[in-house]
Amino acid sequence: MSLKDRIATLAEFGNVIMQRNDELQELMHEIEMHNRWFTKINQEITLDAFANNFLQTFKMNEWVSNYTINESANKQVGLILAGNIPFVGMHDVLSVLISGNTALIKQSSKDALFFPWMYNTINEISDVFKHKMVFTDQLKNFDAVITTGSNNAGKYFEYYFSKYPNIIRKNRTSVAVISEDDNDEELFELGKDVFSYFGLGCRNVSKVFLPEGFEPEKLFRIWEDYRFVIDNNKYKNNYDYNRTLLLLNKTPHIANDFFMMVENEELFSPLATLNYEFYNSPVQLQNYFESQAENLQCIVSNIPGNISYGKSQQPELWEYADKVDTLKFLTML
Template sequence: EADLQTWFKGIEITELPKKVGLILAGNIPLVGFHDVLSVLATGNIALIKLSSSDDKLLPAVLRELCKIEPALEGQVVYVERLKDFEAVIATGSNNTSRYFDYYFGKVPNIIRKNRTSVAVLTGQETQEEIAQLGHDLFDYFGLGCRNVSKIYVPENYEIKNFFEPIEQYNDIINHFKYNNNYDYNKSIYLVNSAKHFDNGFLLLKEDEGFSSPLAVLYYQSYHDIKKVEQVLTEQAENLQCIVSKANLNIPTGILQFGESQHPKLWDYADNVDTIKFLNSL
């Protein structure tokens, strides 16, 4: 409640509601709720194109919200195809973003592409901090853009110092879809003789990339943390969160371990202020 009151202080309720098309992602439950809430809070009308992967929970939540405040019912419209919209907020992949640019480029828009998150370890982390990092890795099975998909570790880092504290998350392997991905990626690495570490439920593979497959965590060693800062600064448009206790000089906000999937209402995706955008319509 306190966060809502703080958030609402910066919101202007329009007297001329606009129809805002929302193309929602479905990679994790309720991932599009913040966009819907932002449209409703500013007094605009949400034209909601649900993801087929998240088409039950969000309508259920909004039904309860409308029971609390029946006046909101007129601001919630579900659509199969967007039309008669005056602005758009669309979330998709790097590929779909090109289509979004083409179709929605003539109206005010926020178009989101693929992003992921990384953690930078110094080697001085406590076991509790690494255990908290497990939430950043495994919450929602690692499917969110705020989930950590890569870690940077100092040279000669002892991998057991990472594996031991996250052992408490080992029951994730009992989910058959996660297990299938784990088995598949493991077999690929073994067939290709690709160097990797394996603790029985997570594969740790050295890679310069950022977006690791499900059940895989990329890692990269560093000698000079300043070079890590440079890479993360260059990749800022592809990163959602940085998790670290290091004092990094980078444009992306730095979060403490375990916080990546606990954003505040004012922690806007891609660092684009949704409320400011809606208030400008």
């Protein structure tokens, strides 16, 4: 089947996602029962991003326009998917399908329901992807591999898959840079980047850089509407545990009853905790970010060239994880 047919089928699948029919609603409920981190609200965030950013015909056409897609491509591409946020492997799956290759999918046990439903649904639309999504517990007979996991898993994958063309992703996080000119409405949007998916994604902001004189307590007032995160038992357990550690260790911090802020140089922060640091010079910050490039997924701010507040979880098809061009990799196999 042609690239045009593949795009048309995926666009129709996007319409199914947009409509949220009874079958999808039932699936979403089942997914939340299977993994309590994957609340309906968080699934909605993901599905809306798919429907609006990934599965629009004009966006897919724009995406593939920069590549030469081999219509006779038939490589077996192993995908080891993460399970930290709902359906996080979607971009890799789409990239393999668009390229004409076959996705051999090893799902996370935390996220094992959506992609089989996706495969069944697109086969009802068209047979263009028949046998192009294969689910497996162990990768065998593959030509290339894309993995996403922890730093420890990444070291194992680098060794195990060294003989194959590969993309191996490790731990990353995201930061925000607040400026003196940012208003409350803009900072409220930043809360989406902090609290969506309970902060579990690599595109979630785990640290904010504040201008000298900024009162971090101001964010407690602005982000009051995100209090609903504490209603999730898993999040609350993490909040209680990490707050207790701060108190036992007498670590200076500020807190309300649903998240904490700690002045800390570290980019990565525990769940329910937001690190912060004051800065004087944006130029100094830029140099620091360049030195931390391998740890950073997104920089969120109003500074041109960065991701706008509230948009970190809405990447476009051409905004690749770790800035590694997945589709280029696949078209060169």
